[in-house]
Amino acid sequence: MKSNTLKRNEMLKSNIQINSLFENGTRLNKHPLKIILLPIYNSEQQKNCSLIVMASAKKYKKAVVRNRIKRVLKEVYRKNKAMLISYLTENNKKCLLGIMYNGNEIPIFE
Secondary structure, eight states: OOSSOOOGGGBOOOHHHHHHHHHHOEEEEETTEEEEEEEEOSOSSSOSEEEEEEEOTTTOOSHHHHHHHHHHHHHHHHHHHHHHHHHHHHTTOEEEEEEEEOOSSOOOOO
16 A cells, blocks of 8 residues: 555544644644644543644635645645654654645646
8 A cells, every 4th residue: 555645544634633723732833834733641532643634714715726735735744744643653752733725826847
């Protein structure tokens, strides 16, 4: 099986976990991204890292544009997640990760 896939069960969907991520997570701002990270300590069934990708509906009115931004950010994560997963497994850690795009232009992935 390929190591750089992004499966559906790796995406963060639970409202309880999403609320916990926003309330208790550590925020890192580096324009045009805002990253929210929350370590998880006591979950056996949790994947190493669960991801949620967001684009502002206020800034990007059309759903087509928001979906394009989210697709590009998911692709960037998918291509680079091996480094994050190896770090988390070496240190026996798990996390919730949120990536929010705040830029003015639509990102391009090459």
